[in-house]
Amino acid sequence: MTTLELTLNIPDELASKAQAAGLLNSEAIEKLLREQLRKQAGQELRAMLNKADASGMPPMSEEEIQAEIDAYRAERRAQRGTGS
Numbered sequence: 001m002t003t004l005e006l007t008l009n010i011p012d013e014l015a016s017k018a019q020a021a022g023l024l025n026s027e028a029i030e031k032l033l034r035e036q037l038r039k040q041a042g043q044e045l046r047a048m049l050n051k052a053d054a055s056g057m058p059p060m061s062e063e064e065i066q067a068e069i070d071a072y073r074a075e076r077r078a079q080r081g082t083g084s
Contacts, residue, residue, distance in 0.1 A: 006029075010018075018024050023032070060068070 008015075015024075022028055
C-alpha cells in the first residue's frame with residue numbers, strides 16, 4: 001500500500017459539500033480514482049475500436065487472433081532464449 005499526502009485547492013463550497021458527502025477520505029478517494037481509471041480505459045478502448053473500424057480492415061477471426069498471439073509468444077520466447 002502506498003501512502004500519499006495530497007493538497008487540494010478547490011472552492012470552499014465544493015470542499016464543504018464533498019466533506020459532508022463523505023468524499024474526502026481514503027476509501028472514497030480510492031473509489032473515485034478507480035472509477036475514473038475504469039472510465040478512461042473504456043474511452044481508450046472505444047477510441048481504438050473506432051480507429052479499427054475507420055481503417056476499413058475486416059475484423060479478424062478468433063483463429064487469426066490466436067495465431068497472432070501464438071506468433072507473438074514464440075517471438076518473445078526466442079528473444080529470451082538469445083538473451084536479447
